[in-house]
Amino acid sequence: MSEHLIIGFLPLVDACLPILAAEHGFAAEEGLELSFVRDVSWATVLDRLLYGHSDAAHMLAPLAIATTLGRLRPAQPLAAPFVLGLNGNAITFSPELAAAVDAPEGRLGDPLAIGQALAVEARRRASAKRKLRFGVVHRYSSHNYMLRYWLAACGVAPDVDVEIATVAPPFVADALENGEIDGTCVGEPWSSVAVERGVGQIVLATAQIWRRGVEKVLAMRESRLDERRDAVEAMIRAMRKAGTHFVDPANWKANAAILAAPRYLDASPELILRAISDRLVLARGSAPIHYPDFMFQHREAANFPWVSQAEWLYTQMVRWDGVPFDPREAVKATRVFRPDVYRSALAGTGDLLPGASSKVEGSLGQTTAVSAQQGTMVLEQNSFFDGRSFDPDDLPGYLAGFSS
Amino acid sequence: MRIAVIDESASRASVIREGLAQLDDCEIFVLTERQGLVVRIQEIAPDVVLIDLGNPSRDMLEEYFTVSRALSRPIAMFVDESDEETIGASIDAGVSVYVVDGLAATRIRPVIDLAVRRFGAFARLQADLDEAKGKLAERDNVDKAKRILMKNRNLSEPDAYAELRRKAMRSSRRIAEIAEAVVTAHDLLGDGE
Numbered sequence: 001m002s003e004h005l006i007i008g009f010l011p012l013v014d015a016c017l018p019i020l021a022a023e024h025g026f027a028a029e030e031g032l033e034l035s036f037v038r039d040v041s042w043a044t045v046l047d048r049l050l051y052g053h054s055d056a057a058h059m060l061a062p063l064a065i066a067t068t069l070g071r072l073r074p075a076q077p078l079a080a081p082f083v084l085g086l087n088g089n090a091i092t093f094s095p096e097l098a099a100a101v102d103a104p105e106g107r108l109g110d111p112l113a114i115g116q117a118l119a120v121e122a123r124r125r126a127s128a129k130r131k132l133r134f135g136v137v138h139r140y141s142s143h144n145y146m147l148r149y150w151l152a153a154c155g156v157a158p159d160v161d162v163e164i165a166t167v168a169p170p171f172v173a174d175a176l177e178n179g180e181i182d183g184t185c186v187g188e189p190w191s192s193v194a195v196e197r198g199v200g201q202i203v204l205a206t207a208q209i210w211r212r213g214v215e216k217v218l219a220m221r222e223s224r225l226d227e228r229r230d231a232v233e234a235m236i237r238a239m240r241k242a243g244t245h246f247v248d249p250a251n252w253k254a255n256a257a258i259l260a261a262p263r264y265l266d267a268s269p270e271l272i273l274r275a276i277s278d279r280l281v282l283a284r285g286s287a288p289i290h291y292p293d294f295m296f297q298h299r300e301a302a303n304f305p306w307v308s309q310a311e312w313l314y315t316q317m318v319r320w321d322g323v324p325f326d327p328r329e330a331v332k333a334t335r336v337f338r339p340d341v342y343r344s345a346l347a348g349t350g351d352l353l354p355g356a357s358s359k360v361e362g363s364l365g366q367t368t369a370v371s372a373q374q375g376t377m378v379l380e381q382n383s384f385f386d387g388r389s390f391d392p393d394d395l396p397g398y399l400a401g402f403s404s
Numbered sequence: 405m406r407i408a409v410i411d412e413s414a415s416r417a418s419v420i421r422e423g424l425a426q427l428d429d430c431e432i433f434v435l436t437e438r439q440g441l442v443v444r445i446q447e448i449a450p451d452v453v454l455i456d457l458g459n460p461s462r463d464m465l466e467e468y469f470t471v472s473r474a475l476s477r478p479i480a481m482f483v484d485e486s487d488e489e490t491i492g493a494s495i496d497a498g499v500s501v502y503v504v505d506g507l508a509a510t511r512i513r514p515v516i517d518l519a520v521r522r523f524g525a526f527a528r529l530q531a532d533l534d535e536a537k538g539k540l541a542e543r544d545n546v547d548k549a550k551r552i553l554m555k556n557r558n559l560s561e562p563d564a565y566a567e568l569r570r571k572a573m574r575s576s577r578r579i580a581e582i583a584e585a586v587v588t589a590h591d592l593l594g595d596g597e
Contacts, residue, residue: 041462043500048457051495072466074483139467166467168460171438 003231004033008045008057011038011265012169013188013275014085014216015058016246016255017297021238023258024245030234038263041168042138049221050076055228056235058084059219062140062313065333071140071321077332079225080217080310081341082236083303087207088215088275088295089143090191091150093183094176095283097121097132098201107289108282109203111385115154122161135167135181142215143185145316146206152402153386158320176200187215188275188295189267195284196271202282205294210362212296212382214309217337225341233345236303240351243298252277293380300379301352305337308358308392315390315399325396343373352377362389405507407515408450410435412459416526420454423522427514442468449477452512453502454519462500469502478505482512490516497523542580549583552590 009015021027022034037054039045042063048054050073064078093103101117103109118132125132136144148158158164167175167184173194175181184191185206194200206213218239225232245251252273259276260269274280278294281287296302314333318325339357346353355371362384369376384390390398407430411417417434424432433448435441441461445453445468455462469479482501483491490513494501497520503512546568553564568586572579 040458040460043462043466044457047495047500051492053495072470073481138463139470166464168463170460 002028002031002033003228003234004035005055005228005231005235006035006037006053008037008039008048008054010040010042010045010058010169011267012058012190012216013259013265013272014088014295014297015264016259016276017084017239017242017303018058018218018235019259019264020246020255021235021242024242026238026241026245027235029241030238032231032234032238034235036263040170042141046073049078049219052224055224056218056220056232058216060138060141061214061217061309062142062145062317063138064217064219065310065313065317065336066140068332068336069317069329071317077222078219078336079222079338079341080219080305080336081225081232081338081345082218082239083214083305083309084216084218084239084297086215086296086302087205087210087213087293088297089146089185089187089206090202090280090294091147091183091185091204091206092172092176092191092194092200092202094179094181094199095201097182098203098283101203103201103203105283106286108205108208108291111150111204111208112154114203115150115156118151119155119161122156126161132162132182133180134162134164135172135175135184135186136164137169137186138166140317142206142213142313143187145313145320146209146213147185148320149316150204150209150385173197173199189265189271192271192274192281193267195281198284202280205280205291207291207293207296208385210382210384211293211380212300212302212361214306214313217305225338229341232341236342236345237349240298240303240346240349243303246276247298249277301354301377304342304354305339306354306357306359306361307334307337307339308361308390310334310337311358311392311395312361312390315395318399319402325399330395358392360389360391405429405452405511405515406431406433406448406450407452407454408433408435408445408448410441410453410455410459410461410465412436412438413456416456416523419526419529420519420522423518423525424515427518430515441465450479451504451507452482452515453479454515455500455502456523457495457498457500465502479503480505482516484509484512487513493520496520498527499523542583545580545587546583548590549586552586 007018027034045057049057064080068078100121101114122132151158169186169190172184172186172190176194177199191202256269256273259265259272260267275295278292279288279290310333314330343353353373364382367380369378409417409420414436421432421434435444438461472478479502482503494516499519501516550564553559568579568582572582
């Protein structure tokens with residue numbers, strides 16, 4: 001008896017785990033049959049989830065929280081029992097802007113140095129003709145929050161010194177080319193597409209802003225999670241197995257070819273390979289560079305939905321939506337992430353399960369051993385580039401630290 | 405009522421327009437271009453916006469609507485909690501609906517009902533067309549397979565067809581499938597004609 005789940009997704013490399021779970025038979029091993037619905041906007045991925053066309057979806061973590069809080073649609077509680085990955089996005093400038101901020105050739109820039117140069121350029125452009133414009137994939141995306149976090153920390157006020165607009169990933173290269181935007185924060189393969197067309201240069205990876213920044217989640221309606229709990233737990237186990245396969249260098253090429261297929265990403269396998277091997281070409285014609293953990297899909301229990309990640313996202317929502325902090329909303333936001341489901345799915349499998357469900361984010365400057373449900377697990381550096389750390393026990397205090 | 409129909413498929417947009425034209429007191433604007441979409445919407449100042457679910461500009465548009473809450477005519481997705489069915493039907497048909505704040509649900513519903521019917525009709529037309537194309541391709545394959553058998557096994561046309569049919573019945577598959585297999589095998593191994 002096999003259970004069937006329908007999964008919605010957008011053609012991005014970080015939709016890899018559900019796809020590979022199906023393609024390599026890990027889902028079938030768990031008694032699960034998966035089918036996929038591919039869309040071209042997050043709005044449609046979300047509507048299909050809300051109106052039952054899909055059971056679960058590849059989704060921007062902040063969008064799952066925003067939906068629960070009723071920011072774009074009347075509130076509907078969503079649940080995220082699995083983080084599909086950390087980071088995997090790049091900040092890419094038009095060649096003109098990259099030159100103006102002295103982005104180095106052949107390596108990623110230093111976030112602070114680039115940011116300070118950008119602050120100067122942003123003011124020059126604002127007084128000259130028009131403000132610099134950046135494209136992000138969605139208002140409620142980690143891309144938006146990472147970009148804003150970085151800009152603000154470097155003295156560039158988002159919405160004041162620079163404009164930030166929504167641009168769908170497939171049109172990012174066009175928008176850079178026709179000058180609609182000067183820079184973008186977008187997931188792969190879309191920065192690489194801009195690089196190949198000679199209309200963009202990758203200047204930073206979001207992992208440089210927050211080394212372990214939460215990105216997409218597997219989201220579902222809370223009620224659907226309750227109804228399909230067994231299937232969801234099977235799905236979590238299948239995706240963990242897919243993750244083991246995904247990070248093994250021996251499988252990179254084959255997985256890039258699978259993801260490239262028309263029914264999935266419909267993109268070039270060479271460009272997909274760059275992201276999954278952490279080897280990026282920063283500017284057209286230059287040699288690839290190796291930036292470890294550009295995408296982070298598996299190690300260190302990367303898929304564990306830390307409650308503190310949801311809380312960090314909520315603080316950024318408060319910060320940038322201009323709505324006051326509300327402790328009740330904070331609780332609702334927190335409950336979107338469901339470590340209890342993740343734990344129950346993997347109990348007894350021998351997989352790593354952290355001892356706690358919340359942690360101070362950004363506090364690890366180096367590799368640290370922390371307690372796991374059995375024994376210890378090792379967490380590597382998890383810092384924010386500006387040296388701040390996020391204490392989930394004091395959200396108002398954290399937010400107050402930004403209001404200067 | 406001013407209705408904007410955003411659809412990159414010009415043929416579907418005209419089917420929708422034609423449907424909505426039956427409504428009284430409605431002015432309909434069709435937007436098929438992605439470039440400058442937001443500016444056009446601002447100029448039109450619609451009361452209702454219909455956009456197909458497959459349109460890649462939806463997120464950009466929703467961003468604009470969110471920002472537009474500060475404007476005099478805020479627009480939001482139509483979600484009438486008393487009428488989940490209407491919205492579900494529109495999503496099923498592949499269209500999402502945004503309305504200007506304050507517009508009565510009773511005025512919106514006929515628009516959605518018509519749009520849903522027209523989207524449905526267009527999808528059926530498309531399916532019929534795909535099926536017709538498929539049928540043509542199948543017939544073409546059967547003809548090719550017959551010619552291959554006639555040539556390679558010296559059969560008459562009726563015998564070649566009988567052979568395909570016999571094989572199909574024995575393996576409980578369709579004649580078209582057997583024909584496709586014959587053509588594929590012939591292409592792979594074939595005499596390169």
